Amino acid sequence: MTGIQYDQTRKTNTINSVTGIDTLDPNNFLRQLNPSPYDISYDVHIATKNMDDGLQIIEQILPYFQPSYTLNIQDIPELAITKDVPVLFQGIGFRDEYEGGFDGERVMIWTLSFVVKGYLYPPIGNAAIIKKVIATFYKDQDLVTPSGAVTVKVDPINSAYNAVDSNGNQAWTILTDIYGEEQLDSNGNPPP
16 A cells, blocks of 8 residues: 545535444444545555566456456445445556676566545444334424324334244334324423
């Protein structure tokens, strides 16, 4: 690796995230914020004793880069995040080194330069599982007078995500309650 540089042209919103179920604890959600884009420079050196060996190696590498080769990389296995990462061919250099006369030790060094359009990720954090949602409806655009509410929740509330009972059936149900204006408290909230 010869260098690393932030790539502002590939920047995405920093507060967006990917969430998924923790494979070790189904009651826990994992959250991964968007990564930071970086260009990572690499040099690959090929040393040969004669020109023909070097050219045979080079001709098996260069045809794949026109000017880039895209790799599909599984960046974060816990959340099944995969990215297509281009590897750009930047150029090739050549050195022919002798030690002694023309009959002495000869080393030919080919240097291939690449840039990987990669990402660096912040740490994985925990995210809460939403098990209860309350939607309140209002009569006017000023959101002053509530006209009703709907509550949707998991029963039992402490059940695990995708839990199943001994028969293989879903171990929880979804309860939906609809409340009229007269059932709401003074703040527009439905009964607990």
